[in-house]
Amino acid sequence: MTKKELSGRLADARHYAAIATAFALPLSTSAQAIAVSIFAVLAIVTLDRARFEATLRMPAAWLPVALFALIALGTLWSVQPTFGLAAKWIGPYAKLLLIPLVMATAITRRQALQIGYGFLAACLILLALSWASFLWPTGPWTWFKAPGVPVKDNAVQSGCFALCAFGLAFGALRIWGIDRRRAVAMGALALLFLADVFLIYLSKTGAIMAAALLGLFLLHIGGWKRTMLVGMPAVIVVAVALLASAPAQRRLAEIGTDISASQGTVGGGETVSTGARLDFWRKAVDFVKAAPLLGHGTGSIKPLYQSLEATRPSPYGEATPDPHNQTLHVVLQLGLIGGALLWAMWIAHARLFLARDMASVFGQAIVLQNVIGGLFNSHISAVTQGMLYCLAVGLLGAMVIANEKKL
Template sequence: MTALARETTSHMLLRRLRSPAAWCETVDIFAVLTAASLPWSTSLAGIFNALMLLCMVPFLDVRAFLQSLKRPICVAPIALVVLALAGTLWSDASWGARLYAVNPTVKLLVLPVLLYHFERSRRGHWVIVAFLVSCALLSVMSWLVAFYPNLALKTDPPERGIFVKNYIDQSQEFTLCAVALAYPIVMLLRQKCYWLAGLLTALALSFFVNMVFVVVSRTALVTIPILFGVFALLHLKGRSIAIVAAVLLAGAVLAWQASPHLRQTAERFARDYTGYVERGEPTSMGMRLEFWRKSLGFFAEAPIFGHGTGSTRGLFQRVATPRGQYQASAEVIGNPHNQTLNVAVQWGAVGIAVLYAIWILHLLLFRGEGLADWIGLLVVVQNVFTSLFNSHLFDFHEGWMYVIGVGVAGGMVIRARQADAKAGDCGS
């Protein structure tokens, strides 16, 4: 390389380092990498997310950012993190347990950052497409692992059709992608773009077929009809709703008849419940019922401010029975597998109010008709209903799905509304 070429390269690099637009594009790229890596690796997602935040620092408009934090959609998640920190002051748990319990809330601090950034960036759709493509590739690997189990990276314990992570995370991803595609499919059909609509329909069906014949969580089985019901009420008319409902019902019946795996998954509901009620067996459903029953008792003991951050495990240890015939009551856990109860035990009614404020404010954010509105609404609705059976806002994978989904889609929605408002002002 000649001296002139080196000087030119150095000049271009320096100019790029000084360019806010270049830094913004870099942040977008790391956001894309974060979304694309989330279905595959928690470590990679964490690294890319950290790099994304780091790249925002050099040209961050501090005044504009601090002003954006005053919006209720940003205040609510920040308030939950502050409450978790404050809750360490009245908890009886060890300081290690208290700080460990704060950690699941910290990801919510990234949500206002994403809202701020994608309110200004035009590349939010890159992140959405990256997550969809990544999940499509994961579904291919799921099929391969179903037939060739030795290909799985996750081997302890082995799960059918799971290449990485677990069947709950995978089902959450596939459900979100499949139902999210309903909106562009309907819009394309209305525009008579049949080939592209058919391609997206095939992609959506591939996610459902995987869940029917390979592996699906029971939480997904419960929430899929709810999510489709929300879509139908928002975007379809009476006749279309009837047709789509008939098609979905026929598809469900066909899937039920064709898939022994689906029948076994559904039948476990009754089997788990019976085993818990009659014999106290620590089944999946039985343990959840036991956790919920005890958590309600803990909440009643400290209904206003709760027992403090990180107190849950100690409370379960206090009431655990000796292991014997009724093993479910002997289980000790730090997570009651219900987001509301998880918050209620630690921070009482104050925590519940903040949690519900987050969900309600974010639901109200996505009241429009566009694709970003639909995706954001779907992310929130899915999190609300799956959090009946898990603490999905605090879980790593589902929590980051919420933060990225609401942050990116929310920023896109705010940007679009600001553009509409400016267009209206120009036309007045």
């Protein structure tokens, strides 16, 4: 086997690992970890050094590395009693290193579509199971994680479904003048994904992200007539789903109850999620004031909240390791310097995707979803949402960079 043949086979294996990673993301954390590890090794082995160095000169590539480096350095001033306890919190941000790696990987448009199809295929499996459990509630669904949610949780599923709805709707818009039958089928499938988010098991954060992506989609349609023509069916689907879904109405009604619960010490889980967030955020403001510049160090979040449990107990009944806000997750550990790096990274990624080609528009959706989701959860440090963001930004960034070089 010649060196060229070996290089080609390694590149093919890297591509198959990327498809496997995309397929595993919505389905299995373990499979996701195995697939992305294989992909990362193959990406490093097949890396073009000159291309990687050129990519690292871009803010969209080096800012994630800088944020990770600061997380690692944050162990030096952590309030955790030992280095080992602090160091384990570096791991959730290690995925940021995938952004420049994937961005520097040579990926063709066809390969990018195949990776996207892998993600869509997994989501279609979940969609079919979710709707089947809704239409046949007495079926064999006892193994589901929650009603209508076969695996992982409703926040992950609704986020993945919202992205699929956006991608299918935008794809349908692009091919409307070429293949209307296919466009109609894609549009109908997009509405099924969207309806599932609001009808079967409503995630409040997922619903907000889906609404934001719907707004982004309407912005790209162009012209108020087309916006009304396309937007009205989506709005009707969402409204009908909310009105027809007793679980959705119940979860919306919980918001007021949750806020009231945050004023006391009501125990519970999901039923006090909104109130718990408000409690976390109020306490976080005090923590930031105590160490505004560099924060309290990596891994300091749970010890900080634990210090207040005796006098200001959490609605959950125990200290949290997560303030359920991505900015606070960084600022509590790394101070305003870390928060500035986080937002600089988001802005750099948003600027990378300012064009109106398909890769850029999908990139806009990924960044918007992560920023909106980051208001209510720590999505970058989360296993699935964070990995999805890093891999998607890297992949779509590689496509945008390749397109710019062709111009």
